[in-house]
Amino acid sequence: MKNIFFIIALLLTIFSCNTKTESTSTVAGATAKDELIKPEGKDSMLLLTDRPPNLETPLKYFLQDYTPNNVFFVRWHLAGLPTKINIDTFRLRVSGNVQKELSLSMNDLKTKFTPYTITAVCQCAGNSRSFFDPRVPGGQWKNGAMGNAKWTGVKLKDILAMAGAKNDSKEVSFNGLDAPPMAATPDFVKSLKYNHATDGEVMIAYEMNGEQLPLLNGYPLKLVVPGWYATYWVGMLSKIDVLTDTFRGFWMQKAYLIPKESKNGNEHPDSLATKMQPINKIDVRSLFVSPEPGSAITVGRVTDIQGLAFDGGDGITKVELSADSGKTWMPAKLDADLGKYSWRRWHYNFTPAKKDIYYLQIKATNAKGETQPEHQWNRSGYMRNEIETLMIKAE
Template identity: 70%
Template sequence: MKCILIFVLIFAVFLSCNTPSTSPDVNTEDTSANRWVKPTGKDSLLLLTDRPPNLETPLKYFRLDYTPNNVFFVRWHLAGLPDSVSLDTFRLRIKGNVNKELALSVNDLKTKFEPVTITAVCQCSGNSRSFFDPRVPGGQWKNGALGNAKWTGVKLKDILTYAGVKGDSKEVSFNGLDKPPLQTTPDFVKSLSYDHANDGEVMVAYEMNGEPLPLLNGYPLKLVVPGWFATYWVGMLSDIEVHTKPFEGFWMKKAYLVPKGEPNGAEHPDSLAKDLVPISVMNVRSLFVAPEPNEVVKAGVPTDVQGLALDGGFGITKVELSADSGKTWQPAKLDPELGKYSWRRWHYTFTPPEKGAYVLLVKATNAKGQTQPAHQWNRSGYMHNEVETLPFKAE
């Protein structure tokens, strides 16, 4: 009976995250096999689903150090999103194992606490899922469920201190204004250990790249968990609760799980891992941003191949490329760091000796010595970071 209930919950969540429908405020445009949309407040993004809205950033925008707000990817799990949020009535509520429960307006956050700004990558756990082999179910993201921004707001630690968190606190959970479309669908609530929540880096952001958060990216408040996958970056953040026991919510205990102790969350289709833990820190990866796949360049002319490398905050120390299927590797030039939680841009000059088809490979290494495997797979399509390939032509 318990297994049947779990299956019903998962199936309901799958439906809520993957059932397309018509949305009156989204202009759609079909381009080849892709469907591009222009939601309110956004430029053209690649549509995965519209209820809930899941939208991908075009690759060309990753040539910028900071991803513009109007093309920043969108990821929601629940279809019940408000069309607008009034700052006059909105309150961030802090409750649970605290001496003083709070109901803070956005203005309270701006006037009662010292503002902080951090540059950090926000990346969906399932980014690049469409490249997994064998294929796995879920949103078939390419590389665009990713963005880099300057986040401004308040340290979560300062808010917890203001509420007077009690000494026996173990975890802190976070909920937003999005609502489940079905009674059987679990509310999207995430949690962090109290020590992590109180580390001085986790923050509640009210600005993104110097502007108020876009509605589709979590306006008016978003939890920012630097270095961790975006499943923890709760948008439209409305409730923070401090717990004395481990939080047992569905989205921590049944969803977003990866094999314990396995680099990059890896497992094999024929021997699925039995011991699973919640996904957390982003693993090291790199990707090409120019030229784009199957683009045509000039033979005999130097081409500026460029891309991005990122990890969970340890720091990218090396990016290497190969033009001979991985037999030999050459170093790329790294741009200056923008912050330990930011991505790092790299450049590599490649001159196609003659006309024809070419494939380049890229892999990154971080300060812990972690690098990218030739192949990586898990049942959920999380943490994709196998060596990236770039096919293109020279004419």
């Protein structure tokens, strides 16, 4: 009986998607009915689940280089979230394989450490899951489970240095204030290899786009792991443990796994991979932002087709567009580089010659020569980065 309760609780926290219908939107050629809600501290967002809260950013906000805090996507796994946090009594605790355990207040973090800012895309591992073919279970995100922001806080390596993390440390684990709904449900704890945790880029943010972190995005502290999927970006961070062995928690050993010996996390429904590993670095991908799918454009008039491209930090060097099902590819214009972990905006001037329905495709290439596959699939709906198609009508 205990195992049955555990399975039910886990399915509710990972896979629930009890959406209602209020408005209709189309993304990447697919039509879906969505409920728009305004949770406290947020503007209108697409509701994926309400317990735990999971909210998607409407596509129009990706016309901005930095995603506004009040519409930045929300992703939680456990329903037990604090609705208020007393910042005067809140402490970040550091323990484990250290010379000195720490209990840091917000004032300590802001006065005892050198502030650090980095621009980085935060993208849910299941972003765009609803477009997988064949379909897979899980939250049916479209393209809005991501955002780009300037994160300000403290380098993790500086905090671990203050604690005197020992040389034989192997991993560092991270826990937040969110709590399991049932005793049998695993607490959401993630880990990083010690060398990664101390690389000088992994950080603990207390500000987002120059403002205090929103509660739903992890206030008061959020782990920021630039270039890696958002499953590692633990919100409401309150506990750090330095470990001498591999962390064996559920969310590292059983959940968020991808095929080990394939690119793009790819496998086939009829021959699932047997060797798995924890998900990690963001793959190169690109997507359309404007015009939105199904939009009408004018024959003989130039239309600015634009979108975004990003990867795990190697840097986008080329974006190409095809209007003939991939037979030929034409270069898009790249906007300024905002940082290797930021997304990069691209533009292409498209002039339809006649009235017709056009299917445009987009693909990006990074500095390592990595690009996007024509098709990609895995059992969990992670890491979607196949070449995206935009359908528009010329009138």
